[in-house]
Amino acid sequence: MNFASDNVTGAAPEILAAIAAANEGPAMPYGNDPLTKRLAAAFDALFERTVSAFPVATGSAANSLALACMAPPYGAIYCHPESHINMDECGAPELFTGGAKLVLIPGKAGKIAAADFKAALAGAGKGVVHHVQPAAISLTNETEAGTLYRPAEIAEIAAIAHEHGLFLHLDGARFANAVAALGVSSAELSWRAGVDALSFGATKNGAIGAEAVVFFEPKIAESFGYRRKRGGHLFSKMRFVSAQLEAYLKDGLWLRLARQANAMAKRLADGLAAIPGVELLFPVEANEIFARIPAAAIEGAFKDGYVFYRWQGERDEKCRFVCAFDSKPQDVDGLLASLRRHAQGAARKRA
Amino acid sequence: MNFASDNVTGAAPEILAAIAAANEGPAMPYGNDPLTKRLAAAFDALFERTVSAFPVATGSAANSLALACMAPPYGAIYCHPESHINMDECGAPELFTGGAKLVLIPGKAGKIAAADFKAALAGAGKGVVHHVQPAAISLTNETEAGTLYRPAEIAEIAAIAHEHGLFLHLDGARFANAVAALGVSSAELSWRAGVDALSFGATKNGAIGAEAVVFFEPKIAESFGYRRKRGGHLFSKMRFVSAQLEAYLKDGLWLRLARQANAMAKRLADGLAAIPGVELLFPVEANEIFARIPAAAIEGAFKDGYVFYRWQGERDEKCRFVCAFDSKPQDVDGLLASLRRHAQGAARKRA
Amino acid sequence: MNFASDNVTGAAPEILAAIAAANEGPAMPYGNDPLTKRLAAAFDALFERTVSAFPVATGSAANSLALACMAPPYGAIYCHPESHINMDECGAPELFTGGAKLVLIPGKAGKIAAADFKAALAGAGKGVVHHVQPAAISLTNETEAGTLYRPAEIAEIAAIAHEHGLFLHLDGARFANAVAALGVSSAELSWRAGVDALSFGATKNGAIGAEAVVFFEPKIAESFGYRRKRGGHLFSKMRFVSAQLEAYLKDGLWLRLARQANAMAKRLADGLAAIPGVELLFPVEANEIFARIPAAAIEGAFKDGYVFYRWQGERDEKCRFVCAFDSKPQDVDGLLASLRRHAQGAARKRA
């Protein structure tokens, strides 16, 4: 069983079915098809207002294209050191922005504290030509540590950003898990809290490759179409991307899928916490779990066929487990049993 | 019926089925799945040698990533003025190369003549720091005029390119149509003729979004993986892109699909040539037809529900018709009947 | 004697003296010195209005930084194929704009015709995401063919540009020669004719390395300071660049220098026209001369120690001669005598 990431999953059946259903006769390309137009209305409904939502196929594309609309080449984009845009996109934001700088603000449990952001801005040298100019802040929710920003936390950071003329980007590769876990509306966790642009993820939560960049601030959306095309991210047969998103949103599928992932993560976290020698590293608030596991237990579980990541290289005892929309109780319980058995074996040996 | 482009089509049933079949259990992400590994062997077999083939989802991505591996930011990339990379990608090659320059070499029927390429190189100022440095030439086969380069023509240009230290890129968005029409092997129309990197298209010919960048020259492939990731073009659930390509290649599906498109184009071209007042503008060698059509016939066919492009704006009598893998004889015949009727009506009026 | 270019010259004595005079005690760096502040007023006076003028040290920097303020990365910049920005800057505009595309509009004698610009815009696909978006047009005055745009010609092109939302950039590496030759004011030949940004050259006309980017449209100047710094073009000891420009403008030095260059070019052109077998290729309107010269005369003059360029490689009979602020009648007459003698000798041999 694979807990390495939610991107090891395949697709939800409803989404595969939607792709098949979209395959009916010719359709005008590049998003000029009826399905893509229909999708715009679905996003408006989801966010309870008019938005500009643009489908793309990968999260890196969503993030870096959104940021390119927000920051000039001489801009500074504030983000957490562990953020996906900083760590895991091989410099995609730098490519798409034309060389803007990611300025790192460390913080506990994957989160940026408002005070630290304020301090960073105070020392940024706004208006001084020697320094890159504060342009945007990018938060991730669900964070890379599996924790969550509440609407009020986002709002506090957004207020600072807007006061200083910055835009707020939210990397929502796991936005579904955040919304599902917090029990708030998509509007509350985005624009009502001050988010200007959202990378709305679907791939990790049941699509085969579909995300949407959702702009709540129309002026930053103006260049998006050109940037998406120029980035090679405008699909000619767009309907097949849009179909995934339409099915994802339909009848709350996306939240059902996310709730399953979150519930399995809770089950796993509770189980882990009960294993002697195991320590949860961050509050488990959605579908990712970080835990310190005795090396013997890690290796034992690996031998039993379980897959998950040692977080920083091959001797690290810090591990990440990700539950997904298709995780099953028996898989979680199997993993727990394996870890428990090997942890106990190791403890006995030491004793 | 829609003859606007081969990208108005949906997917071939075999390809949809392959996507569904790929949805079995977890798979390691980012191409580390068994299906993607299997695909590498399929490409080796297709080209009768070891190649480096990288799946991506759009043609613009394939082209611009390939070119970025071939040309430094201060490089010149020679291409036809009508080439897709120059006209229809909103500057994607410039983005991915970091600002290399596309240097245009006009030529008849969408093709670059070897002599003109030679002349361009002679005046390029190689080694002179004031000038962008010749780095690559990009040909398109099937060309944007619906014509074809034969292996010997490519070889002649490749010899010049290699003599001067340039790489040769082939935009093969419609490579299938070219191979099918010429009755040559993929090897003959690519590396045996001197092609260094090929954008191997599948989207227009039955996939929902799948292309491969195929490198025949290993040293230019070295940076590809980083550039693809950085471009946001590395799919986490890569197996669903690879599955399309695998099905596309399996049992010659890709050539069967292309042959159908080509045959329908021939049927349409023959019919058009027989309509008084209609003039074919280029030899119809694969699946694209450019023809001058009387305005009344164009408008009449539009009213009858046929879709195709006036090539350069809304009063142009030059039209493009593209046949695709799913074009049917009755659709072609219907279009011909419509055009014929309206052309005759207009002729009668004038008489 | 060297007629290869006006950049083979040294500095005007007044400008050298100004550099020496600027060397008095400490001054705040990066343009925060009194001399640079004074220079702003001098530019306002020159253009009879408030302008934003930024010193830089090279023409390529001036051009490409100005263009970067005018065109987004997905923009199109229209220019003549022979323009310096297209031919002789190794892709500097592409670097500084982040990959905008130079779209070439050929035209006689180094000039773009308004009708051709209009036609280019008509086919540009404004608002269509597949195409780079018209952003700016760059003219050169004095052109690379040694000809001049009159204010009315610029105004006609500017009107088209502005009607379509484009900015007009003027590469004025030899603006002095143009102003001096036409007998108009700097205002008439720039903003009154619709120029939005001017690369105001001084280097070729007596400075050691000093140009100014002059913005007449304040909103496009906003990002200049950051772009100049980021481009490595903000001098810490700016006063030494500013001093050159101040001396250049003072008491009309710049026009005196340009008039000398122009007068010597006229003397040379008149003399060339009188040599049998020599043909002037373009009207000689300022300080550059293009002429077809018999090969024997070219080689003879080279042997006599004269330096000038065969325009397109080592067998070309098209030559360029550039007169400069320090060209002297005796040098011009010497060159003429040499060419005449060798041309006659060759004619005699043929006879």
Next chain:
Amino acid sequence: MNFASDNVTGAAPEILAAIAAANEGPAMPYGNDPLTKRLAAAFDALFERTVSAFPVATGSAANSLALACMAPPYGAIYCHPESHINMDECGAPELFTGGAKLVLIPGKAGKIAAADFKAALAGAGKGVVHHVQPAAISLTNETEAGTLYRPAEIAEIAAIAHEHGLFLHLDGARFANAVAALGVSSAELSWRAGVDALSFGATKNGAIGAEAVVFFEPKIAESFGYRRKRGGHLFSKMRFVSAQLEAYLKDGLWLRLARQANAMAKRLADGLAAIPGVELLFPVEANEIFARIPAAAIEGAFKDGYVFYRWQGERDEKCRFVCAFDSKPQDVDGLLASLRRHAQGAARKRA
């Protein structure tokens, strides 16, 4: 008197004289002049081997062009958070590299510790496409904290860099001060210690605008000429930049100037250390001094007309003082007297 920076100075008389002397008749442009060719030999002599030395006019240009030769767009460049390339160039390295990432390694007193560099590389994910790839490390000597790397310290870092396939860049904006202070040769402090490319500064130490990028590793120099031109940093009248560098190197002028700056800094540091309430923040090893000064003394000295920087904003008690080639004992003593007087006054008030 101005201790704000060594770039508030003018030019050394010898350098001004060299500029004037270079103004003799025509010279071929863009570095094809005899003086620039002569300069190459001077750099070879200085470094006791063949080097590739390229004049440019600013330190930001030198640094970012050198780095662009060393790192691909998907590269990581390691540097200190306080380094000029990270803090004070508005993203110039990002522009010239096409978006490479500066990865920060903090360290005491402006220096990177070899162990920290090693740790950074260990976690960098070499060969993993998700991560920017280690390409170069940039050290600054004299550092931004006024401290010095010894040859052995550089060699230790260079060995790690080379072992991992990275290049080592040295920002030598104040290389003269480092060489003068350490009493080593230029070779010992550069290539013999493993430096691959050096930004050899002259501007801060007596030139008006002249630096050289010196490559010790020929293969990384190959693209420099194109990148310099494309960056707008190739001066047409290059002889005037080269003349500055030639004079700078001649008869050890550069070291004489640097020794004066260093000596004055020592005098100032010794004086500061003797003022009650003043604390030196770093060892004063060359020409920069960082000290905590009582606020009243800072403000008093400001009122007395002394200029220096509060390091991080207008209430900071951390101050930077920079001595330069033209600093004089009486100026230093005057500043000390002022600070002492105001510090004592403040102490009395508190008492």
